[in-house]
Amino acid sequence: MDECTGPVVARWLRDERGYEVFSVYHEARGAVDEYVIAKAFEENWVLVTNDKDFGEKVFKERHPHRGVVFLRVGDEHPENQIEVLQQLLDGCSDRLADNFVVVTEKQVRFSSAPSGRR
Numbered sequence: 798m799d800e801c802t803g804p805v806v807a808r809w810l811r812d813e814r815g816y817e818v819f820s821v822y823h824e825a826r827g828a829v830d831e832y833v834i835a836k837a838f839e840e841n842w843v844l845v846t847n848d849k850d851f852g853e854k855v856f857k858e859r860h861p862h863r864g865v866v867f868l869r870v871g872d873e874h875p876e877n878q879i880e881v882l883q884q885l886l887d888g889c890s891d892r893l894a895d896n897f898v899v900v901t902e903k904q905v906r907f908s909s910a911p912s913g914r915r
Contacts, residue, residue: 809879835860837862864893866882866900868881
């Protein structure tokens with residue numbers, strides 16, 4: 798979980814959904830994006846973020862990844878992010894690995910992007 802997405806969403810994923818979560822906010826506050834995406838790749842994590850810079854990291858700079866979920870929501874309050882993530886996880890959790898996924902309040906878009914797996 799990227800730092801900008803916040804601790805509330807990370808706690809919800811861990812406590813309510815039962816996911817193992819590495820929260821940059823709690824465990825590596827202030828880490829640069831290169832570190833975050835590299836750690837997620839090396840440790841086989843799907844990265845959840847609302848930082849559009851990760852699209853550039855994946856598509857332009859071709860950083861390897863194990864999956865990126867980009868929350869592109871109009872209302873970035875944790876409750877709204879959780880609602881959007883819940884819908885994504887309930888409907889598409891099996892498709893997140895190795896994909897770049899853009900999620901809004903109204904749609905989910907899977908983009909082909911180079912990943913770490915061949």
